[in-house]
Amino acid sequence: MRIVLAEDQTLLRGALVTLLKLEPDIEVVGEASDGIQALAQVRKWAPDILLTDIEMPGLSGLDVASQLKIDASATRVVIITTFARGGYLRRALDAGVRGYLLKEMPVEKLAEALRRVHAGARAIAPELALDAWQVEADPLTDRERAVLRLAGEGLSTIDIGLQLHLSGGTVRNYLSEAIGKLQASNRVDAYRLARQRGWL
Amino acid sequence: MRIVLAEDQTLLRGALVTLLKLEPDIEVVGEASDGIQALAQVRKWAPDILLTDIEMPGLSGLDVASQLKIDASATRVVIITTFARGGYLRRALDAGVRGYLLKEMPVEKLAEALRRVHAGARAIAPELALDAWQVEADPLTDRERAVLRLAGEGLSTIDIGLQLHLSGGTVRNYLSEAIGKLQASNRVDAYRLARQRGWL
DNA sequence: ACCCCAAGCTGACAATTGTCATACCAATAA
């Protein structure tokens, strides 16, 4: 089983590579510390499996999975992340990933999960398997998401407008919309809620 | 060299334990997934070294280090964290830690750093060693920090007041103070800045 | 050609937030 590992935290990446190499049936053919590299490595080596984090600089692991789906790549994608966010799982499944594991997981089970995926099965973290699909869909539009992201960084309405080439009023309208949809009490609250559901 | 490892992410903790056990001169005598457990393990085993994360549920790694300093424990503390925040480093050094490592670090160097600390030396991540002490001190008061934390979660001025038993006006005063001290443009910006400097 | 809709925009108004000056009280320092 040939795999590529993408994870931005050097320490964890190194530790996992070392451990996976100890498994007789696993070969780590490539490593990446961001999404761009991950994509390049997969295209170069066409491994059986890409084991990837979600939150990485540049392209996220979900973006990489989507791209590989478009490429009709034979490489199977397994996500490994800290976040048990419904939205992430849904996006992952939409992107055709075969596994979704949480970093809240004993190392010993990792190789096993990879083998299951290699054998054609799925490997979804048990905490998530239940409500897998009954996660509410993201109600936000692209604009609302963009505006919310900047609001979360502390930008004022007009500064957000400058960044996105929108008028201040329009930005306020989008924020108001988002606050309403998320039943938040203000922009910061809305940002938090969207983030924790995996919609940003 | 007997060590206790405290890290809340199961996967990383497990991986590090496995790797450290491969080192002939290192023995992992205890594991903890939060600060309370870490303190208990250290008191129970009196290891040579406590290798600990900072951000963990309950007590932070910095709190544990402070407590061990008060205990006059012989166990040396080595911090391992994602965050290169000046404030964290300063607090760590104040708490008498012997090492401050970043997770942005090759695994191979970990055992080496532990050995250096065991031998009586320090191990500070090179990225930080330079400006170690010239980090600006935290200008915020306890109240300002408390108010800022809640503001960062999206609470309104009055809700913050309710939580802290302060009037809305007072909360606004503290926020205004904090915003001024940090040269932020509003509460969210102030929250971000304080957070990224390791003051929250 | 006609209708509908989404993306943007504006204006008006209320609520919240940010700034400042001032005040009170208890504890501490001189």
Next chain:
DNA sequence: TTATTGGTATGACAATTGTCAGCTTGGGGT
């Protein structure tokens, strides 16, 4: 005793934010 100071509170005012209704414009559908 008499400042001084830190923590808390008010009130007043301006700026920003949140809500809402309504306007324009440029595609799609039919």
